[in-house]
Amino acid sequence: MTQSRNVGFIGLGSMGSAMAPRLLENGHAVIAYDVNPSARAAFAAAGGLAGDSVEEVGNRADMVFTSLPSPQIVRQVAAELAGTRVGIVVDLSTIGSRASAEAAGLLAQHGRSFADAPVSGGRAGALAGKLTLMLAAPAAVQEEVAPLLSHFGKVIPVGMQPGQAQTMKLINNIMSVVALAATSEGMAMGVKAGLDPHVMLDVLNMSSGQNSATRDKFPRAVVPRTFDFGFATGLSLKDVRLCLDEAQALGVPMMLGNLAKTMLDITAAQFGADADFTMMARVVEQWAGVEIG
Ligand code: NAD
Numbered sequence: 666m667t668q669s670r671n672v673g674f675i676g677l678g679s680m681g682s683a684m685a686p687r688l689l690e691n692g693h694a695v696i697a698y699d700v701n702p703s704a705r706a707a708f709a710a711a712g713g714l715a716g717d718s719v720e721e722v723g724n725r726a727d728m729v730f731t732s733l734p735s736p737q738i739v740r741q742v743a744a745e746l747a748g749t750r751v752g753i754v755v756d757l758s759t760i761g762s763r764a765s766a767e768a769a770g771l772l773a774q775h776g777r778s779f780a781d782a783p784v785s786g787g788r789a790g791a792l793a794g795k796l797t798l799m800l801a802a803p804a805a806v807q808e809e810v811a812p813l814l815s816h817f818g819k820v821i822p823v824g825m826q827p828g829q830a831q832t833m834k835l836i837n838n839i840m841s842v843v844a845l846a847a848t849s850e851g852m853a854m855g856v857k858a859g860l861d862p863h864v865m866l867d868v869l870n871m872s873s874g875q876n877s878a879t880r881d882k883f884p885r886a887v888v889p890r891t892f893d894f895g896f897a898t899g900l901s902l903k904d905v906r907l908c909l910d911e912a913q914a915l916g917v918p919m920m921l922g923n924l925a926k927t928m929l930d931i932t933a934a935q936f937g938a939d940a941d942f943t944m945m946a947r948v949v950e951q952w953a954g955v956e957i958g
Contacts, residue, residue, distance in 0.1 A: 667691065667813060667815075668812075669692045669693055670693050670694070670727065670728060671693075671694050671696075671726050671727055671728075672688055672694070672696075672726050672727075672728045672729065672730065672813065673695070673696050673697065673698075673716070673722035673723065673728070673729035673730065674688065674695055674696075674698075674708075674722075674730045674732070675698050675699070675719055675722055675730070675731045675732070675733065675742055676699060676731055676732040676733040676734075677697055677699040677701070677704035677705065677707070677708050678699070678701075678732065678734065679896070679897075680732045680757070680791050681697075681704075681730075682704060682707060682708070683788050683791035683792045684730070684732060684784075684791050684817050685697050685708060685713060685730075686711045686712075686713070687817060688730075688813065688816060689712055689713055691816045693813070694714070695713045695714065695726075696713070696714045696715075696722050696725050697713055697715060697716060697722065698715070698717070698718060698719055698721070698722045719742050719745040719746060720745060722746075722749075722751075723746040723748075723749025724749045724751075726751060728751070728752060728753045728754075728755065728810065728813065729751050729753070729754050730755045730756075731743075731755070731756045731757065732757045733756075733758045733760075734900065734903075735760070736760040736761055736764030737764075739756055739758050739768055743768035743771050743772055743779075746772065746777070747771055747772050747775040747777060748775065752777065752778060753777070753778040753779070753810060754768070754772055754777060754779050754780070755780040755782050755810050755813075756768060756779070756780070756782060757782055757783060757798075757817075758783065759835070759838065759900075759903070759904050760783075761835065761907035761910070761911060762828030762831040762832045762835075762911060763828070764831075765781045765801075765827045765828040766826070766827055768827070769781070769827035769828075778802070778803075778806045779802065779827050780800060780801070780802035780806050780810045781801040781827035781828055781829065781831055782798050782799065782800050782801075782802075782810070782820075782830060783798075783799055783830055783833075783834035784796040784798050784799075784817065784818070784834075785799075785834065785837055785838075786818060787895050788896075789885075789895065790818060794818055795819075796817045796818030796819070797818055797821065798817060798818055798819065798820045799821055799823050799833045799834055800814065800820055800822045801823050801824040801826055801827055801828065801830035801831075802825065802827060803825055804825065832911060834904075835904060835907055835908035835911060836908065838904040838905065838908065839904070839908040839909075839919070841876075841877050841878075842901060842904075842905055842922075842925040842926075842929065842942070843921050843922065843924075843925045844878045845878045845882060845925075845945055846945060846949075847876075848869075848876060848878035848879055848882075848883060848946075849878075849887075849928075849945055849948075849950075852883060852887070852957045853949045853950055853952075853953040854953070856955050856956070856957050857955040862883075862888050862958055863888065866879055866883055881894075882894050882943050883946075883957075886943040887943050887946045887957055887958060889958065890958050892941045892944050892946075892947070893941055894942065894943045895941070896941065897938065897939050897941065897942065898932045898933045898936070898939070898941070898942045899938030899939065900942075902929045905922065905925060905926045905929060908922060909923065909926060928945055929945065931948050932947075932948050935948060
C-alpha cells in the first residue's frame with residue numbers, strides 16, 4: 666500500500682468516475698470536482714468529498730489528477746490550478762503533445778509540476794484498475810506520481826518531456842480506429858456471405874486478423890447490439906484529428922488514418938458525436954445491407 670495522500674480529481678466522466686473511487690479504495694483522501702452536479706453527487710455517494718470548484722480542489726490537495734474532454738478545457742483547468750497551492754498536476758486526458766507541453770509550461774511558471782499520463786483500456790479497464798498508463802515527466806515527478814498511478818493500472822514511462830506520452834497515446838488510438846473500421850468491413854462481408862459472427866470472431870482471435878475490435882469491441886458491444894463500449898465518437902474524432910495534425914507536422918503521411926477519420930465523421934454525422942464509436946459498424950452494415958449479430 667502506498668503512503669496515504671491528499672489528492673484531488675477533476676473530471677468525473679466515463680473515465681474519471683471509474684478512476685477516482687480507486688484512489689479512495691486505496692486509502693487516499695480524495696476531493697473531486699466536475700462541472701456536472703450529478704457527477705459530483707455520485708462521487709460523494711461513493712464516499713469521496715465533492716468540491717465546489719477547481720480552485721477548492723487545488724487548494725486542498727497536493728496532487729491533482731485531471732480527466733477532461735478537450736485540450737482547451739485541460740489548458741483552462743491548468744491555468745486555474747496554477748493559482749492554487751497544488752504541487753503536481755497529473756493529466757490523464759488525451760489532448761495531444763502541444764497542449765500537454767503548454768499546460769506544463771503554464772504550471773511551471775507558477776512553480777508547479779506536471780505529469781503527462783494518458784491512459785488506454787476504456788471504462789472497463791478503469792473500473793478494474795487494469796489501464797495502461799503512458800507517463801512522461803521529469804524523473805523526480807515520475808517517482809512521485811507512479812505509486813498513485815499504479816492504482817489505475819500498469820505504468821509505462823515513455824519519456825521525460827510532457828507531451829511525449831500524448832504522442833504515444835495518439836498513435837495507439839488512431840491504430841485502434843483503423844482496426845475498428847477494417848473489422849466492421851470484414852465482419853459485414855462474412856455475415857452477408859452467411860458466416861456466423863461468433864464463429865468469425867473465434868477464428869479471427871486465433872489468427873492474424875485479430876485486433877482490439879475483434880477481441881473486445883465486437884464481442885462486447887457490436888455482436889450483442891448494445892453499442893455501449895464507453896467511448897464517444899466525438900472524443901475519438903478529437904484524438905484522430907490531433908494525431909493527424911501531429912503526423913502532418915512531422916511530415917509523416919497517414920492515408921489509413923485519414924480514412925479512419927472519414928469513417929468517424931460519417932458515424933458522427935449519422936448518429937451524433939455522443940454516439941458510441943462502435944456505431945461505426947452500423948454505418949458499414951447500412952452500406953452492406955446486413956446486420957452483424
Ligand atoms: P467524458 O466526457 O465522459 O468526461 C469528461 C468530464 O469532464 C465530464 O464529466 C464533464 O462534465 C467534465 N468537465 C468538462 N469540463 C470541465 C471543467 N471545466 N471542470 C471540471 N469538469 C469538467 O470523457 P471521458 O470518456 O471520461 O474521457 C476523459 C478523457 O480521457 C478524454 O480526454 C478522453 O479522450 C480520455 N480517454 C477516454 C477513454 C474512454 O474510453 N472513455 C479512454 C482513454 C482515454
